[in-house]
Amino acid sequence: MPVNIKTSGDNRNLYVKLLLSTILCTVLTLLVSSTIYFVNYRNINLNQVYQTDLENLTQTSREVISMTESAQSLTFQMYRNGNITKLMFYENPDIYDTTAAMRELNNYLNSMPYIASIYVYNPKAPYVYVSSNTGQNGLMKKDELVDQDILTILDHFQEFKPFVPIPRTYLKNASATQKSNVYTYLCYDAIGNDNALNSAIIVNITTDWINKDIGKQRGDEASSSFILDDKGNMLAGDNLNPSITLAPESAITQQIMSTKLAGYFIGTVGGTKSLISYTAPDSLEWRYIRFTPYEIITRKLNAIRTTTIYIGISILAVGLFISWLLSRKLYIPINRIVNKMKSLESDKRNSLFTLKQDVLRKLLQGHEPVTTKMMRDKRSELGISFDFQDDYRLILLRIDRFQPFWQNHQDDLHVYKYAIMNISSEIASQAFQVETVDMGDDRTVLLINDRNAPSDGDQSMLQTLLKQIQKAVNDLLKISLSITYSPQSSQPQNLVPLYRQVVEASEHRVFLGSGCLIASQEHPYTETDDYLFTVEKEKKLVDALMAGKVGEAKKLYAVIMEETHPYPIRVFQATLSRLTITLSGVLYTIFKNNSLDLPPILPISRQTLAQFETIEEIEAVFFEAFDEMKRRLDDKRSMKQDDLIRRINEMIELNCGDPNLCLNWIADELDMSPIYISRVYKQNTLKAVVDVINTMRMERAKGLLKQSDLSIADIAERIGYTNSSYFYRMFKKNFGVTPTDYRKTDVIESENQALT
Incomplete structure (x- = not known):
């Protein structure tokens, strides 16, 4: 019969032990070496990129310094030019000097294409002399000058260093909307005691000439480069990524400004992990920085790493397949032998467990004799760990509320009992040698012994352990246990009496409640002759x-x-x-x-x-x-009384004119006690029977007085009074007038109503 190798746990162990370990070592070695290679080469690659960026940024810095020097040299030439100096120092130079000077300025402008404009400023003159390729050009009154920002700079010239570029933006002319981005080089003369501005030459160089080389050397369009001044302000960039800005207080700016050396680090710019390279401050105190996305730098390395992982997975998959094939060829016979041995071992283990449970159960119930030789033979044969020669105790575990539990879980009862035995054995084995026995129904017995077990005088450790068992079973199985434990004994022949004692004592759960802990020695056998039923x-x-x-x-x-x-x-x-x-x-x-x-x-x-x-x-x-008895009796009693009240009222109404009508007459008619009738009627109506009879007679008398011409004596007789004088007194007592007066008053009222 073929064996299913794919589901065999033994074969999986053979794969690991014989072939899979070699494959895993190979794959692990490949992955570890590749990881080390990846980390080292990444660091080398980052350093190479940094060196390239540093070289390019340094070259850009040198070009900016060179252009600054050119602007300084140009300014000095203008200060030595006689025609231009007339514009700077004469308040109203003549037209010929002005024309010659403007021609010189245009020559300088045309000879250097990177110059956007040149301003000559004389604070005493009404004009600013402007030479520009685009926008305003010529003599411009100060209030007509579009570039008013330059006048503000000149008013605060002390705040600017000469020949340090000032980045700014200005309109080319009043009608244009296009702005010009320039770096302004300021050269001024402020000699004198008052340190006032005497003259100034302003050279504006377009930013395109300074920024054109920033970030272009590597040809990497994803990189972005910028210039920071000595205060951490961003002065210029290649505008490849306009969303990237750096504030002076940003973490990246602070880290760059914290050192005077060039360097690089990894950071997040605009939400992208990037390599940030920066130069040391140059003579202008400017620093050049470049951001290059980290993913671009490590793209090739990541591809190599991914390839290595795929190779490792492929080797592992192929190795597993080869291992499966080889194991199938080589170990099917071994697998059959192992399966057979495991089957025999499982059968033996199950059989031993059943036999051991049966033997221990019979010993506790007294169905098997307890002898030293028998105990020794059974322990050796069945692997019983419990030693009947040592001090031992019996612990009886009973499931609380067993009847409803059995009704809900009768199909799984043996599983729950087995779980209780395992939990109890696991906890008790921390301090004792333990055997567990399923005694059927709700009972499980723990046999525990230990040479170092606590004496009966000190049971705190035992009680703590039993409470742990109760808590663990309740937490894991949601089952409440009541536990009864016996005193210590070292005599095997006491096994059966101790079991009967704990069973007897466990019944006291009826007084102690569910989840109780009972010491059987506290409930000894007592004589029952002295108990006398009360x-x-x-x-x-x-x-x-x-x-x-x-x-x-x-x-x-x-x-x-x-x-x-x-x-x-x-x-x-x-x-x-x-x-x-x-x-x-x-x-x-x-x-x-x-x-x-x-x-x-x-x-x-x-x-x-x-x-x-x-x-x-x-x-x-x-x-x-x-309570049910009392409720039903009260309900029935209430119904009887209601019926009695109804019958009394009917008798009063029907026999109101009978002179014999009274409480005793009604009692005789109902065959009841007058006292009982009076009490029940008063309790339910809050009125006496006699009062009700008199009230009804008076109401009928009023009706007869109004509606008939009968004499007072006849009316008294009709309503049950044999004595008209008594009727007079009762009527006046109830209504405050005599029957005669009542009838007269009623007649007068009727006549008045008729007249009205």
């Missing part, structure tokens, strides 16, 4: 129920059950059985005698109570039955 209290309980005193009945029930607490659990069980039979009979009788339907909670049986584990749960069943 028949008198049982009789009072029955009487209280029959009288409808539910609160008193609840207290008596709780007292009777609490009295069983100091005794063995069988006393509680016997008492519960007796009270269950008694109370079920009493409740049944009460419901039947009052013609009430039995509620679903009746009858209460031992089978019903068996699913409850605590005394509070059992009490709740009885107390619910008590």
Whole structure:
């Protein structure tokens, strides 16, 4: 039968041990060496790019210095030119001198194409002499000069160093919108005590001649280069990336300005990781910087790295395939042998576990004799770690609320029990030798022993460990455990009595509640002969129920059950059985005698109570039955009283004219006690029966006085009074007038209404 190699865990281990390790080492070596090569070559590449940038930027700096020197030389020539000096120092030179001087300025302008314009300024003259290829040209009054910015510079000439380029922008003429970007070289004469400006020559060089070489040497259009002055302000750039700007307070500017040396570093400019190269300050205190995207510099290196990774993955994939083929050829026979051995080992392990559980279970239940030889043989045969010759304890774990738990998880109960055994064994093995036994139902037993186990006088460590078991099972399985532990013993023959003792003691969970921790030695076997069932209290309980005193009945029930607490659990069980039979009979009788339907909670049986584990749960069943009984009796009593009130009112209305109508007559007719009728009627209507009879008779008398011509004596007789004098007194007492006066008043009112 062919073996499926692809799903075999043994074959996967063979791949790793024999062939895959070699392939992984090869791939790892390739990747590590490539990484080292990549890092080193990247650093070399960055340094090479920096050296190239530094050389280009330095060359640009030299060209700017050279142009500055040219502007300085040109200015000195103009100061030595006789015609031009007349413009600088004469307030009103004649027309011939002015024409000659302007011709000289135009010659200088035309001989140097990078010069945008030349200004000659005489503060005493009304004109500024301008020589320019574009825009304003000639003699311009100061207020007509479009380039007013130059006048502001001249007003504050002390703030500018001579022959240090001043970057600025000005309009070419008043009608034009196009601006000219220039670097202005200022040469002025301010000799004198007042340090006032005597004359000035301004040479404006277009920025295109200075910026044309910035960033162009490498031919890399993605690079951007700029000039920073001594204050960190950006003066010029190649405008390849206009979104890139540097403020003096930016981190990049601060890092560049923090040193006087040239250098480079990696930073983020305009959201792009870049190589930032910069020069040392030149004679103008300018620095030239260049930003080159890091991705462009390392593009080829990244391609090499990606290729290396692909090669490594390819080698790994091919190696895995070859390993699979070779393993399939070489190890199918070995795989069959290993699978067979594992199958036999698994069968043996499962069989040993079942046998060990069965043996330990029989030992605890007393179905197998406990002898030293038998213990030694079983331990050796089944691999039992528990030593019955050492001090040992029995710990009984019981699942709380087992009946509902079993109903919800009966198919998985053995899995949960196995999990409880594993968790308990794992925690207890930290301090003890442990064996776990599934005793069926809700019970699991831990057998623990240790030569260094704490004595019975010091159980704090044991209790702490048992609480850890409770918490772990509750956290992991959401199962509450009640735990009972036995005292120490070193005698194997005490195993069965100890088990019975912890089982007996565990039943006290009914008083202690779920999740309790019980020491069985605190609940020893006691004689039950001294327990006497309180028949008198049982009789009072029955009487209280029959009288409808539910609160008193609840207290008596709780007292009777609490009295069983100091005794063995069988006393509680016997008492519960007796009270269950008694109370079920009493409740049944009460419901039947009052013609009430039995509620679903009746009858209460031992089978019903068996699913409850605590005394509070059992009490709740009885107390619910008590409350249901009282509620139904109150409802029925209320209905009976309502019916009685209705019948009394009907009798009063029908027999109002009968002189014999009174409370005793009504009681005789209803065959009830007059006192009971009077009390019930007063409680429900807040009126006395006699008052209601008199009120109805008076109302009928008023009607007869208004609507008939009967005499007062006849009216008294009709409404049940045999004595007309008594009628007179009662009428005046109720209405404040005599019947005769009442009739007269009514007649007068009727006549007045008729006249109206």
